[in-house]
Amino acid sequence: MKTLTNGLRRYAAYVVAVAAVAAVYGVARLPAVSSAERASMAARFAFERRALPELNHSSRLARAVHPSMKRISAWISSVGAAVALADLDGNGLPDDVCHVDTRSDQVIVSPAPGTPARFAPFELSAGTLPYDAATMAPMGCLAGDFNEDGLEDALVYYWGRTPILFMRRASRPSAAPAGLARDSYVARELMPAQERWYTNCATQADLDGDGHVDLIIGNYFPDGARVLDANADGREQMAESLSRSFNGGRDRLLLWSAAAAGAEPAAQFDEAKGALSEEVAKGWTLGAGAADLDGDLLPEIYFANDFGPDRLLHNLSTPGHLRFEPLEGEQGWRTPHSKVLGRDSFKGMGVDFGDVNGDGLLDIYVSNIADEYALEESHFVWVNTGRAELMKKGVAPFVERSEALGLARSGWGWDARFADFDNDGVPEAIQATGFARGNVDRWPELQEVAMSNDQLQGDLRIWPRLQPGDDLSGHGHDPFFVRASDGRYYDLAADLNLDQQQVTRGIAVADVDGDGRLDFALANQWMDSYVYLNRGRQAGSFLGLNLLLPAGGERADLKTAERPGNPGADLRGYPAVGAHATLYLPDGRRMAAQVDGGSGHSGKRSPGLHFGLGKLAADTPLRVDLDWRDARGRPRHETLRLNAGWHTVLLGS
Secondary structure: OHHHHHHHHHHHHHHHHHHHHHHHHHHHOOOOOOHHHHHHHHOOOOEEEEEOOOOOOOOOOOOOOOHHHHHHHHHHOOOOOEEEEEOOOOOOOOOEEEEEEOOOOEEEEEEOOOOOOOOOOEEOOOOOOOOOOOOOEEEEEEEEOOOOOOOOEEEEEEEOOOOEEEEEOOOOOOOOOOOOOHHHEEEEEOOOOOOOOEEEEEEEEOOOOOOOOEEEEEEOOOOOOOOOOOOOOOOOOOOOOOOOOOOOOOOEEEEEEOOOOOOOOOOEEEEOOOOOOHHHHOOEEEEEEEEOOOOOOOOEEEEEEEOOOOEEEEEOOEOOEOOEEEEEOOOOOOOOHHHOOOOOOOOOOEEEEEOOOOOOOOEEEEEOEEOOOOOEOOOEEEEEOOOHHHHHHOEOOEEEOHHHHOOOOOOEEEEEEEEOOOOOOOOEEEEEEOOEOEEEEOHHHHHHHHOOOHHHHOOHHHOOOOOEEEEEOOOOOOOEEEEOOOOOEEEOOOOOOOOOOOOEEEEEEEOOOOOOOOEEEEEEOOOOOEEEEEOOOOOOEEEEEEEEEEHHHOOOOOEEEOOOOOOOHHHOEEEOOOOEEEEEOOOOOEEEEEOOOOOEOOEEOOOOEEEEEEOOOOOOOEEEEEEEEOOOOOEEEEEEEEOOEEEEEEOOO
16 A cells, blocks of 8 residues: 555645646647737837937946945835826827936926927926925826816926926916917925835826815835935945835825915825825835726725835725725635735736726726746736625735736836727737846846845845846847737837837837827937837727816716817817726627726826727717716716717716
């Protein structure tokens, strides 16, 4: 009997070994698409690349940092490039750019290249507010109408200080009548007291359901640190672990509050202290997103965290009172621990929401580090199971499907976006990748740090040298994934001449010229940034929605305008962040989307909703269900019949 048992054990070990070899072989021989189908897929896309403007030329490749961080100055200097596409000048098109050029640390507002030169590029500067360029640096620009007056403002967030609100003036006597200029904005503090925050992401959503948009601020280094102070004393600290760190900067939730009337436009937000637990609030956050995932018009929050588990928070708030409960996925016997939502140990960078499988439910796309021969974790595609009732039990109704979809690996990821660039009804997936570009590969040293004891991780003296000239995943390209007939995504960047070596941080998506084809912009670190104008000739028909709430607290009935340009004063409003649209197709399929408030890392898509309709005739009337909260926080619902094309809809109050 003992001999038989030993034999069974050896056989079992043999089976396991064979299975392991087969698994490795299967990974090594990833599926491929035929050359004919690949060519057919690539023929559907074409893009024209144009550089974003720079105001002050600089060739620097790193910032001055705290003396204790000098040997890893390129690591500390690896973020900051950012881009947003929005309608800043009020012409009805998201054809304006707000981007951060890290070479000069300037926040630049300009018309999108390839669109009419409506105004000269200019810088959003702090003006008379406290700002020290030697110890502070901008990290991103979030467009939004923060005082609900119908004019788009901008929130700029930084390392080394709290964010600044740039409020759009209603009248600009010294500015060009038809455009924007530096004096179109007045700088206002977001927070009443100056603190040293290290903010890497910000987004907006109506968190408490009162009908007003609130702010989510994701911070990275601990509050009060002196990361960019080259003359400071002492020693700064890195994360306490590469997989379970909870010593980062505190994430903040800020509730909208009516600002006092004054001569200049203003907005007020008050911090909801204690709304996040200590463990959730002090992750090393690089990306944040918000979307309603259970149909109650209260947005859930996703924090993409470096050095530790991401967080999905179920929203149970009431007006004026925030309450969130963490959700975790369920682990099956075939599911690795780090493929369970809320339990991963990866390096979360960016997050986006979209319907990847065409079932009318929002899925979640997350970038991590997944670089071959370096650190090959996995990106995430959390596919929605539709079992929203599980959220009441603390269970995240999502399963991880990145490997099956072909989206598990690409490089050192940052922003990630789902968007339908050829209007066939199936979203493409694009990613920002790369870390530090140089000539000396530092991955061996970083691997040593990754395998060291957590008790040593926070000590900067054990970290590998990473200065200008050193390289970590710095010579890759940003993938452009297209879905093939086998259901998997394949990177067609090389086929589309999109495979230039870039170190990218942010991705913004919008139809900048109103032609029904989505364009995108890439924010690159220490190099030129670009907008990519969609010139594809095989694009199908589309339905686009600009959903607005009436400005200034005015009462209004639902109205629509069927054109992409300025809808006129009768439809003056501001983006209805969080509004949900469900589109029903004649073949029984449905598509869903929500007005996004800036989810991601450092790229911000425009709030317009875009549905690709494929070969559907443009004059086919389509049912569209709209759900939103009005300015009083009341849930509202309307059903429209719309044809293809762009529609501006002023939602009823």
